[in-house]
Amino acid sequence: MSAPAPPHYTSVPAWAREPVVEPVDHAGTSHSVLSVGPDGAAAAAHWLDALGCAGARVRHHDCADAAQAVDALETDLADALVGHRVLVAGSAQACLAVRAAAVRAGLSDAELRVAVTTVDERSVWCVHCHATNSAAAELEDVLACAGCGRTLLVYPHVSRRTGAHLGFMVDAEGPA
Amino acid sequence: MSASLSLVVLDAVDAAPGVRSLSLADPSGATLPSYTPGSHVVVEIPAGEGRERPLANAYSLTGESLHPDRYSISVLHVPHSDGGHGGSAWMHTLGVGSQVQVLPPRSAFAPVRPASRHLLLGAGIGVTPLVSHLRSHARWGAPVEVLHLARPGQGAHLDDLVELGGDAVTLVHDRATWLTILRGRLRAQPMGTHLYTCGPAGFMDTVVAEATVAGWPAGRVHLEHFGIDALAPGEPFTVGVDGDVLDVPSGVSLLEALEEAGREIPSLCRQGVCGECRLKVGSATGLLHRDLYLTDDDKAAGDCVMACVSRAQPGADGRSHLEVLL
Numbered sequence A: 001m002s003a004p005a006p007p008h009y010t011s012v013p014a015w016a017r018e019p020v021v022e023p024v025d026h027a028g029t030s031h032s033v034l035s036v037g038p039d040g041a042a043a044a045a046h047w048l049d050a051l052g053c054a055g056a057r058v059r060h061h062d063c064a065d066a067a068q069a070v071d072a073l074e075t076d077l078a079d080a081l082v083g084h085r086v087l088v089a090g091s092a093q094a095c096l097a098v099r100a101a102a103v104r105a106g107l108s109d110a111e112l113r114v115a116v117t118t119v120d121e122r123s124v125w126c127v128h129c130h131a132t133n134s135a136a137a138e139l140e141d142v143l144a145c146a147g148c149g150r151t152l153l154v155y156p157h158v159s160r161r162t163g164a165h166l167g168f169m170v171d172a173e174g175p176a
Numbered sequence B: 001m002s003a004s005l006s007l008v009v010l011d012a013v014d015a016a017p018g019v020r021s022l023s024l025a026d027p028s029g030a031t032l033p034s035y036t037p038g039s040h041v042v043v044e045i046p047a048g049e050g051r052e053r054p055l056a057n058a059y060s061l062t063g064e065s066l067h068p069d070r071y072s073i074s075v076l077h078v079p080h081s082d083g084g085h086g087g088s089a090w091m092h093t094l095g096v097g098s099q100v101q102v103l104p105p106r107s108a109f110a111p112v113r114p115a116s117r118h119l120l121l122g123a124g125i126g127v128t129p130l131v132s133h134l135r136s137h138a139r140w141g142a143p144v145e146v147l148h149l150a151r152p153g154q155g156a157h158l159d160d161l162v163e164l165g166g167d168a169v170t171l172v173h174d175r176a177t178w179l180t181i182l183r184g185r186l187r188a189q190p191m192g193t194h195l196y197t198c199g200p201a202g203f204m205d206t207v208v209a210e211a212t213v214a215g216w217p218a219g220r221v222h223l224e225h226f227g228i229d230a231l232a233p234g235e236p237f238t239v240g241v242d243g244d245v246l247d248v249p250s251g252v253s254l255l256e257a258l259e260e261a262g263r264e265i266p267s268l269c270r271q272g273v274c275g276e277c278r279l280k281v282g283s284a285t286g287l288l289h290r291d292l293y294l295t296d297d298d299k300a301a302g303d304c305v306m307a308c309v310s311r312a313q314p315g316a317d318g319r320s321h322l323e324v325l326l
């Protein structure tokens, strides 16, 4: 990490601020490997090699987008047993969306590994109109909500259950 | 430390060889404080009859946890030859009408709320907190499975397990069979399951080792240690107090080292359960908390320590030191 995260960033994983490739967890007894997009596929190749060498049980899903990866993961986890691990490779935005599906299925952070290729794009959920924006934005940037047009602050809080950042009107406290 | 409750024994039965089950109630019949399943109470044991000083023992609550009219505990008699200090022997002398001082329930072994399923692994008297978990899961209809190891013809609460858990309960009487079943069950739990284990230290070591091999991350494995288990002697460290520096060798507790240096520290249980010996920490290279008293938040804050069981841990420079404020 370049700089330590400010204290109010606790819900933003370090890997959503700077790309990182986490190693395979060989303590797992079976693994779902999900790659999103061509960069994700390239990043996942090292994992597949490492798991292949170890003779691990692997389900690999090469996905076009995050929604496809979420579907594939939900299917895998429906009959997964404790001991299973999930590895996600792709943009931070895709990894956050897949992590959210994993959390909803009862997975803990210790059972998830990511390979993040870029942190440029983020999902931002508008607290005013409930639209989810997808935009190139840094934490604490502002953007125009595609749903209601308000100027949203990208607050450094990520929902574990949706993977979106919290967005609210930047001058909400000023005079209307 | 919280004020103790004055209770009387309502009911006392020999539940199994070496195990006495007691029900403790308020003398006026008032409802007692509710507790989280898996909680324990600490019973104060007076000095005398061979006990040099007062003692205090922790016992898991096995009964109804919501608005209870009694606290139910089961006491295994631990003879001196097995490392007992006379506390459980005294507990076995109690009969209906006997008076006891009890510290209010504390939770150090609660079921994890978002878990989708619970696997309870007990041995011997380690059944007691698991009965409490099972009672709660049965009430809320939570998916649960119990594997319990007890010597043939022995073991308290086995009937409770079967009554509460029915088909979800497997009772085993020999270790080889237990290990075979354990290995299978650890590999058959749906994602989202948490496991809870209570029993002798060697038993729990086996559970942890087998769970690790089966791919269980540590966050899904929950242990309840008995107060009676001897703790590891620990590494030596130094303690600073009012400008003095004392050595605390391996096998000597922080409490004992301070007492030897002539400091008076209140203490009761000397096994990390009663809360009496809590000390303020000014600074520390690191803290190894081994008590069942402090909350996780207390432990994370790093500004207090239970002197009877906890120790300093090495910092980045390899030195182990802590400053206490008396």
Ligand code: FES
Pocket (backbone or CB within 6 Å): B266, B267, B268, B269, B270, B271, B272, B273, B274, B275, B276, B277, B278, B291, B293, B306, B307, B308, B309
């Ligand atoms: S004397 Fe009881 S916790 Fe230390």
